[in-house]
Amino acid sequence: MEIFYHELQKMKRVEARKRLIETYKKTNSIRKTAKLWGTSRNLVRKWVKRYKQRGEGGLRDLSRRPKRSPFKTPDEIEEKVMKMWKERGYGKRRIAYFLFLEEGIELSENTIRNILKRRRKGKERKMRKVFYPARWTYDEDRPFKLAQVDTKDIYDKKTLGTYIWNHITKKKLPRYQWTFLEGRVRIRFAFCSRKLHITGGLYLA
Structure with missing residues (x-):
């Protein structure tokens, strides 16, 4: 009766490899073991080599993490x-x-x-207090006393779609949108710039 290694591997990998080694010990042949198990000789040779070098501990899966990471951030x-x-x-x-x-x-x-x-796995992010002037600026007597300035990267392919995104990149249109929102009367001013720089905020201010 043939033993199919891949079927056993799906259930318990280490146990399947132990049984593979037992078959090899009985046959003393990589070719016969591979034929009985319905797998390749290279696979049998791999686990026999691991077993000879490390014993049963060598039949466990090894970590795939690289030994050296020369480009890792300090x-x-x-x-x-x-x-x-x-x-x-x-x-x-x-x-x-x-x-x-x-x-x-x-x-x-x-x-x-x-x-x-x-x-930050398993750690909750510390949320910042968000400033929303629009919640109370309606009570202000003077306009332009409180305002809000936002920026947005409009080169968003998922939102724009391929056709529009290709058009604005081909024409080299400005990438960033600046919006000035007056708090009391809710007037908006907007302009676009090619670079995200503090000058844009000063221009609106």
Whole structure:
């Protein structure tokens, strides 16, 4: 009766490998063992080699984590990223900006996102207090006493769709939209810029 290794592997991998080694000990042949189990000789040879080197412990799955990570961000820099996230509540873009501005450390937004994703597992994010002037600015007597300025990256392919996104990128249209919202009468002013810079906010101010 033939034994199919792949069927046993789905149930209990280590137990299947032990039985594979037992079959090899009885036949003393990689070719015969592979034929009985309906698998390749390379697979049998792999587990026989592991068993000879490490015993039954070698039949367990090994970690796929690399032994060396030469491009890994140093721990002290990751700590600074986490400190900004915890104390200031910044997202990846602001962390990248202020790390470069204050520490001279240049990290991409994707790198910061991966650091936050890896190190804040199981931790709740500390929420910042959000300032909504529109909730009480209707009581103000003078207009333009309170206002809100927002920015938005309009190069969002998922929202715009492929056709519009291809059009604005081909024409090299401005990427960022700046919006000024007056709190009392709710007047809006908007303009677009090619770069996200503090000058845009000063222009609206």
